[in-house]
Structure formats: structure tokens, C-alpha cells
Amino acid sequence: MTEAEEIVAGAGVAVPDAADGEQAKEEKKSASTVLVELAQASYRFGVSEAGETFGVPRVGSPVVFLLRGGKTSLRAQLARAYFARVRKAAPQQALADALLVIEGFAQEENPERLEIRVARSDGAFWLDLGDPTGRAVRIKPGGWTIEDEPPVLFKRTALTLPLPLPVRGGSLDELWEWLNFDPADRPLVVAWLVSLFFPEMPHPVPNLSGEQGSGKSTAGKVMSLIVDPTGAPARKAPRDPESWVTAATGSWVVSLDNLSDMPPWLSDAICRAVTGDGDVRRKLYTNTDLEVISFRRCVILNGIDLGAVRGDLADRLIPLDLLIIGEDNRLEEEELWPSWQEAHPRILGAVLDMLASVASQLPSVRLARKPRMADFARILKAVDELSGTDGLARYLSKQKALATDSLTADVFIVAVAEKIDTTFTGTASELLVLVTPDDDGKWRAPKGWPGTARAVTTRLRRQAPPMRKAGWMVEDDGGANHSNAVRWTLTPPPREVGDSGSLGSHSSRSLQGREFASQASQENGPSQVVPCTRCGLPLHPAAAAGGHTTHPSC
Known part of the structure; x- marks a missing residue:
């Protein structure tokens, strides 16, 4: 037959x-x-x-x-x-x-509800094996089993490939034979792999960096293949929003390879994808009908310059550093992937073991403060408690550094940092006049320069979170003054000895002020570092000394 x-x-x-x-x-x-x-x-x-x-x-x-x-x-x-x-x-x-x-x-x-590759139902996590039998792995606190008839509906796409049957008794130590990350970054990688099974939470975005020859493309492929193998484990950057939707909806994990830059539309699209926010567009073959495009995906980036990343995406990134691969340890493609096929079942089983352990640990996990991507931070802390690692501190440190790096891509904020040496108080219009060079009309605004007071206000509101992480005090009075015009107060971090105030020295004072909190602690004592009671970021010493407990904008 x-x-x-x-x-x-x-x-x-x-x-x-x-x-x-x-x-x-x-x-x-x-x-x-x-x-x-x-x-x-x-x-x-x-x-x-x-x-x-x-x-x-x-x-x-x-x-x-x-x-x-x-x-x-x-x-x-x-x-x-x-x-x-x-x-x-x-x-x-x-x-x-x-x-x-x-x-x-x-x-x-x-x-x-249709799921793609992973789901949560009946108090368990589910992983679609992607084979013709329709079987799925059921993961609960303490263990996992393979079930013939899962209670959820999984959809497949043209990209979906089957997973191997996971094998018990594997070790995550074997994973590092394929992912040559800095050992300090390994807990972050493990936590990210575990987070793939939480479809309802916002997911951070690993950004792989390293010297030429460190295997960034291969690492991106392996990270996507572990849980969600597809026919295109590494994809080129989409050319427009339509091609992004086409690429992203075909799989649960989307790995973008060799990104040379990050256009604003792609940065926004990735932020929406990892948080599950939707967008509205015209329905095909109609003039007026609209449709909502909403999906949540896990994204991996490779090769993006962190200095070119906007603050909202920078808040969601996990910078991961790859070590150089020695010539004696390199494998050719024809031997690399057959070896991976042999190791994959054991590594997948080890990831499932860790997920089952994390699921048992999570109810007791408490965070002293909740950073951006708090769901991921809880998973990371659970991994730390189970493994005896310090990944959460590493993650928070990287977040502070990213906030600084993202500011250097904003020409207006760089100009503000160069111009303001002490506290500035005034309207957005006054700030624009202050930082705009007076060059007898010869100066031309660079790309990205705000041309109006309204644009300055929008820029400051968007960049306020990373500026605070970099040590700035950024506040506005909401127009509660006699002129009813919003007035801003901007105070840079304290100068370091020998700081001349130039852009170069700002790398150690303001834009690169990632160690602001620890510096303040050393100079003024721990009692001077007061965190905002709402966002958790440190208040500027002047605000803390004045008795403030929150940022006014919080």
C-alpha cells in the first residue's frame, strides 16, 4: 500500500x-x-x-x-x-x-492556541520532537518523560526539523566542547537555554562576539539547534519588516548571522519579538482590512557592534564572549556536524535535566531587586544556586556596561555629555541650543540629531534609563512650574581626577561611567549609594542627599 x-x-x-x-x-x-x-x-x-x-x-x-x-x-x-x-x-x-x-x-x-516547538500545559513544560509520530517531551519539577499524545497542539512549518530522542545521563560539560565561551559566561548560556522552555516570558537576546576565528557562526547554529533545529539555523539579516516577519514566524529560535549594522526598524522588531508585542498592518489583497501580527520568539545575534545598539535593545542583550579556537582544535565541516549529531541527544538530555531542576528550585528563588528581564534573572539565579556559579552578578555587570555602550551610538547624547560638566536645568529647547555648535551657520546636523524641542524630549525619555545606569541623574518636573513647560535636570557622574571634560575623558567619567555606584561607595561610603525604591537603579548622590528615595520620572 x-x-x-x-x-x-x-x-x-x-x-x-x-x-x-x-x-x-x-x-x-x-x-x-x-x-x-x-x-x-x-x-x-x-x-x-x-x-x-x-x-x-x-x-x-x-x-x-x-x-x-x-x-x-x-x-x-x-x-x-x-x-x-x-x-x-x-x-x-x-x-x-x-x-x-x-x-x-x-x-x-x-x-x-497553537504552539511552536515549546509549550506549558497541565503544570508541565512540553517540547515537540518534530517527528511524524507527534511525540513530545514532558518536563516537570524533578524529571522528564516522552509522551505519545501531548495535550497541546504543536504546529510545524517548512523550517521545522525533528529533534533526536534525548538521552539520560548526559552532562552540560560536554556542551562547552561545542560552545567555547568564556567560563564566566557559561551560566548565562545555560540559563538562556533553560529560558527557551518558558514561552510566556520575555527572552533576553544573546549577542555573540569574539575575534575572527572564534567560531561565532558555529556557536550561533549550535545554540539554536539544541532545542529548535531548523533547515536554516543561521540566517542573514532581513532587508525589511516584511522579510523579518517571514523569517521569524517559521521557528521558535531565530539566529541572525554576521550583522554588519542594526537599523532602527530591526532593533524595534527584535524588541517586539522577544517580548511578544504586536504590530498592525494591512491585510494582503485588501484595501482597508487590517491584521495584527503578534508573535514571541527567541533571537540570537552574531557580529553586531554594541556601540550601534539602541538603548531599548541593549537592555535585552546578553553579550557573550567567545574564546579563540586554536588551529589544533579546529574541525572541518564534514567532521563537525556528524560529531554534533552524535552528541546532540546527550546534550539535549542534560538541558532537560537542568530545566527539571530549575523548575523545582524556582519557587524558592528571591531577587533582592528586579532588573530588566526579571524573569530571566530569576532563572539565572536558580542556575547559580544549583551550580554554585555567579552568573547573575556577571549579567548585571554586563547590563551596566551595555547601557554605556548604547549611549555612544547617540550623537545627541554624546554632545550632551561633552557639553555638560555640572548640573543643567532647563527646557528641551534650551538644551538643544546649548549643545548645538555655534559655527556661523556652517555646522550641519548629523544623522540622528533631534531638530526640535519635542524630538529632544522624546530622545531624553528614551535614553533616561541607560543614562541613569551610566551614573547620570536625569529628571523632569512634568511641567509643574509657572511656565507649564517641562524642565529637565541633568547631572553627570562625578569627575575623576585628571578628567578634562573632553569626549575622550568622558569615556571614564560619564558615558563609560559603568562603575559609578562602586566609585561612589568607595568615595563616600556605602551609605551614600541609595537605590531608587521603584526601579532599583542608584540615585545620584545629590538627590540622595536631598532625601529623595525615587527618581521623579519613576
């Missing part, structure tokens, strides 16, 4: 024998009618929360087939079943008509 005949037989539809005249009877029906009948016999129809029509086999593995797509689509399955039934290829128009009818049936059903 052919595979197509098995599909029809499994659906309870008899494969016709040309000799018994059944084929002639079927030919009296329209092709679209036969297709709809085949679909009804073989599948139950549904619609996802995002409006996607799908079918689930009535018998066999509960694998979701989206209505349209490639070889894994319901359309392709019906075309195969039709040929098995009448020994003819289904006409294109008949397929189109049948799919329209199926869509109508599906729209009568209540929306259902």
Missing part, C-alpha cells in the same frame, strides 16, 4: 479499485466535493488564536497541518489523498474551492 493510500485508509476512506466501478462513481462528483469529503473524513478543522485555519488528523498523531503552505500543509495532504482516490491530480481550481469550504467550516469553531 502506498503512503497516499495509507493516509486515506487511516481516515476510514476506502481506496477504490478501478475494477469495481467505484472510480466511475467518484468521477460523477466534482473534484472539489471529493476533496472536501476526504478532508472531513480524515481531519477535524480548527482556527488558531491568530486566525490560521488548520486540520488535525482524526486518527493517529495529533500533528497540526496548516491549511496552506509547503509540503507539510493540509492542502498538500489533500492533493495526495485525492490522487490515491481517483488516480488523477486534483485541479488547481478544485483545490482552491475546497480550501474555501474548509475555511468556512473552521471559522465555526472556537479559536485554539
